Every structure is written in structure tokens, then in C-alpha cells.
Amino acid sequence: MYAEVINEPYNLISQFNKVCDLIHGFAVKIVDEDTFQMRVTWSSPKNQYLYQSQETICISDIDAPELYHPSESRDREDMEWKFRGKIVKCNVKDRDMKGRLVCTIIGAF
Numbered sequence: 001m002y003a004e005v006i007n008e009p010y011n012l013i014s015q016f017n018k019v020c021d022l023i024h025g026f027a028v029k030i031v032d033e034d035t036f037q038m039r040v041t042w043s044s045p046k047n048q049y050l051y052q053s054q055e056t057i058c059i060s061d062i063d064a065p066e067l068y069h070p071s072e073s074r075d076r077e078d079m080e081w082k083f084r085g086k087i088v089k090c091n092v093k094d095r096d097m098k099g100r101l102v103c104t105i106i107g108a109f
Contacts, residue, residue, distance in 0.1 A: 020091060020092070020093070021047035021048055021092040022044040022046075022047065022089070022091060022092070022106075023038075023040050023042065023043050023047075023051055023055070023089075023101075023103075024040070024043075024087060025038040025039050025041045025042065025055075025087065026038065026039045026086070027085065027108070028054070028085075029084075030079045030080050030084055033062065033076055033079060034062035035059070035100065036056075036057055036079065036083055037054060038054065038055050038056075039053065039054050040052065040054065041087075051101075055100075055101050056099070057090060058096060058098075058100040058101065058102050059104075059105055060094075060102045060104050061105070083108050086108045086109055087108070088105060088108045091103055091105075091106055
């Protein structure tokens with residue numbers, strides 16, 4: 001199943017919708033106001049799917065514009081302050097059309 005999740009994310013969207021997997025890891029790069037890259041260091045043994053050692057996480061609770069917006073730099077600074085270099089705990093909900101994991105953030109330490 002690991003190869004399918006990585007190489008064919010578009011085919012798994014309908015199967016992935018009811019996922020409630022847990023992963024933890026370090027936020028290594030902020031991509032934009034609602035997206036960051038995570039180095040996955042822990043994955044629950046009860047997870048339905050396997051995850052790559054680095055995943056792109058899209059936070060489901062934030063509705064940020066994909067194109068440049070005047071508040072983008074401030075929002076990105078907020079993301080840097082909240083997540084970069086911290087251990088982030090995520091509840092995986094889905095994988096979107098871009099292959100990102102759509103997650104709810106449980107905590108950042």
C-alpha cells in the first residue's frame with residue numbers, strides 16, 4: 001500500500017476520506033499560510049496507511065488563498081513562529097489532489 005499512497009495519490013482520495021491516522025514529526029519548511037513540510041518521525045501502529053519520511057501537510061482548519069494575498073507575509077511569519085522546528089502532531093484526514101496530506105493539527109511543541 002505504501003507505493004500506492006506515494007505514487008498514485010489521485011486514485012486514493014475516495015478511499016482516504018475516512019482516515020483518522022496519527023503522525024508526528026518536525027516542521028522543516030513553511031510553504032505558505034496553510035502548508036508546511038514535515039519530517040515524519042512517528043506514525044501510529046494503528047494507522048491504515050504508511051507515510052513517507054517527509055510529507056507535505058495542508059492544515060484543514062485554515063482557508064488560505066493559493067495566490068498571493070496582501071496578508072501572505074504576515075500569515076507566513078505566523079506559521080514560522082507556530083510550527084517551524086517544532087514537533088507537530090497531526091490527525092490525517094485526507095490526501096488532496098496535489099498529494100498533500102490534509103490534517104488537523106493536534107499540537108506543536
